[in-house]
Amino acid sequence: MALTFGECLLREVRIRAGFTQDQLSDGLLEICGLSVSTTLLSFYENNKRPIPTVTMRGICIVLGCSEKDIYEWPM
Template sequence: MALTFGKCLLRYRRLEAGITQAQLSDRLSRLGLDVSTVMISQYENDHRKMNPVVMRGMCIVLCCQEVDLYEWPR
């Protein structure tokens, strides 16, 4: 059985942290991840799923865990 993703909660986590998409992109670049604001928007609008490396970078920047970035089906 494959792991499925639910709704992306990145926008909520980002706004909770009080940062813009541009600031998130900049902080990810400091970790060596090239994630544009366009890509962040695609994640937030469920047009693209994060790969594990990007997801971990998001967690480091937003001080959360991977489980906090998506609604996981039960």
């Protein structure tokens, strides 16, 4: 498990923004020059891998959200 605490909300944020994994992957490449496969996006969404900082920033740019929208941390 990538995160000991907290939950990755990438899937919810991506769906709310109207993107499929394919569209997000394409957007990351076109807008940010980042090659992120749909398999890797699935790993992020299922908390199996942490999202690297540069990729997180790219996701936020493409989806029009902030980093705090991607993870929910317990109080």
